Amino acid sequence: MNGQKAEEGMGKGVSKRDGVVQVILRLLSLAASVMAMSFMVTARQNGVASVYGFPLTLRSKWSYSYAFEYLVGVSAAAAAYSLLQLLLTGSRLLRKATVISSKRQAWLIFAVDQIFAYAMMSAGSAAAGITNLNRTGVKHTALPNFCKALHSFCDHVAVSITFTFFGCLVLAASALQDVIWLSKC
Numbered sequence: 001m002n003g004q005k006a007e008e009g010m011g012k013g014v015s016k017r018d019g020v021v022q023v024i025l026r027l028l029s030l031a032a033s034v035m036a037m038s039f040m041v042t043a044r045q046n047g048v049a050s051v052y053g054f055p056l057t058l059r060s061k062w063s064y065s066y067a068f069e070y071l072v073g074v075s076a077a078a079a080a081y082s083l084l085q086l087l088l089t090g091s092r093l094l095r096k097a098t099v100i101s102s103k104r105q106a107w108l109i110f111a112v113d114q115i116f117a118y119a120m121m122s123a124g125s126a127a128a129g130i131t132n133l134n135r136t137g138v139k140h141t142a143l144p145n146f147c148k149a150l151h152s153f154c155d156h157v158a159v160s161i162t163f164t165f166f167g168c169l170v171l172a173a174s175a176l177q178d179v180i181w182l183s184k185c
Contacts, residue, residue, distance in 0.1 A: 019099040026086035032167030033079035043156035047149035067126035074123040110178035117171035124164035
């Protein structure tokens with residue numbers, strides 16, 4: 001009887017299990033966003049590359065690229081959103097209150113989850129393009145593969161991009177769970 005009462009307290013179509021899954025997805029999204037941001041803001045290195053036999057001093061920092069700045073900004077916003085949703089969902093679960101109180105709220109959460117998933121994909125893609133150029137160099141000019149001289153920088157950026165795409169997948173999974181809940185209503 002108590003289990004049935006707890007189920008009813010979660011709202012129509014939303015079980016306690018759905019709420020727990022949502023908390024786990026929010027934790028994963030928060031962790032992925034914070035890790036993406038952390039690896040990117042710590043990406044900096046000095047090195048020397050050879051261009052036509054002449055040494056070229058290189059300094060690289062994440063803030064030298066708009067694409068990397070975009071990734072940091074989107075990751076920070078996604079982390080803040082994930083934290084907010086985690087706190088709201090977690091507190092409602094602990095109080096045994098309705099996790100999603102209305103269909104309108106579910107649609108709003110679904111839309112915002114999608115917006116952040118697409119923004120994370122966009123940021124990861126923009127950063128990946130710049131990173132690919134850094135790794136391959138520019139073939140028709142003398143610009144070298146900068147990652148040979150700046151391997152630590154490039155490794156930090158690659159890990160950040162990986163976490164960004166993982167965060168995108170987690171937010172997409174959350175949006176999928178929202179759709180499943182909406183289909184039950």
